[in-house]
Amino acid sequence: MKLGVESSSYKCTGHNILLAGQPSMPGVEKLAILTITIPKFIVGTTLQLSFLNRQVLWLESRAGLLECCARCLVGAPFASLVATGLCFFGVALFCGCGHEALTGTEKLIETYFSKNYQDYEYLINVIHAFQYVIYGTASFFFLYGALLLAEGFYTTGAVRQIFGDYKTTICGKGLSATFVGITYALTVVWLLVFACSAVPVYIYFNTWTTCQSIAFPSKTSASIGSLCADARMYGVLPWNAFPGKVCGSNLLSICKTAEFQMTFHLFIAAFVGAAATLVSLLTFMIAATYNFAVLKLMGRGTKF
Template identity: 55%
Template structure:
């Protein structure tokens, strides 16, 4: 029989070996996490959620403001109401698509990271894997350009609401200083092209405009459009990170495929 001290030493050696193997396994798993894709996915989900959620509510508030204060005839803003309703359905589609696309890109990041670092023996570069990575690179570039347009488009209502709000501040300033009558300061919504020129009344002046700025609908819609614009900007940044990550992974996979091909001969 072995002495007790030798048995204890062997047990300690086995435990230390198990701990070392477990530690190496954890390090190996952490090395396979695509941190860039993970950050981009979180940022993309947050940006799309802000854009879609806030944009949907802000569009509803905008229609209500127009109907109550700038276009009292239903036929004048019937086309605008249909367009906004269509945009709200588009928002639903965007939210669903990017929820699925973010998950797919994260899975693709895990795949390419594992293939690049050769964390699994048979899970290396393949023609199919390189084709999938190349497809995601192209698709992400296209979506990035599209979201730049969405970001620019989402800034338009922010600009419009800011002009109305700043005009209300000018009216308050003139009323305080008593230099110019507030009734002479107006905002004409028809100049933005969202309602026709024959819409009645089409514009608001003086105290009426100031009352519009003090309503909860105007306040909420203005700030929701700002948040939606910020969400679109966050999505653009997320897609830029995706672009860099997918392009880098594809380039490394391409390089390793050539390296493996050359080492066979």
């Protein structure tokens, strides 16, 4: 039997066996080639399937992560988040700048307005007491802001799912009512703090205005020597304190010192911080009241 030339070619994944133009091989050799090629083909296919499985698992994990992030964003209390950031910023600004401004005021009083320690001893005790109160205020508000944020996550999630299977507990409603009451009380107290923080700004502004009149005498008809800053007039020092006031060019030299300028600006920053904290408390109060009202009127309570 004459051996012919085969015109066909055998193909396999990753391996091409070209038999065209070559004499036909015996059946045993073909069987040996197939025995080597088929396992390689099976291994390659298995690796490809394993890679595809890993890709599918990775995509599923990404989808689960995105779904989790979407749920978190849906349940996030954006009003409470903004209020918390504003509260932290305002309290830090008020406490930090207020503390340093009180220290600067103490130095100005004992350097320029009174030479007798007995005259400003009470003022120094009050300043030190306020500084300790500032430490406690900062700690309390940072803790309370975190608690209000956590409570905001709880109540906002409950309100978002109020028509679903979510059930609010009686304990949860009571906790929300407690936070609403505490926030109302803190807002009223902080209104007083905000008003008090405006007093030193007013005193320093009047002193700075007097200095401007001394620096530009053409803007006023009064004599320079009669333009004074009297600490006794504001109750900072007792009336028997000496000298208790600074007038004319001496007052102008005080206003030009870096210590006076820094203290004045620190009191302004503390006032701004108090205003930011007040806005954050009002935001907390509105958000907490709304969430509590929805839970109270529309929520379904349980006994636990």
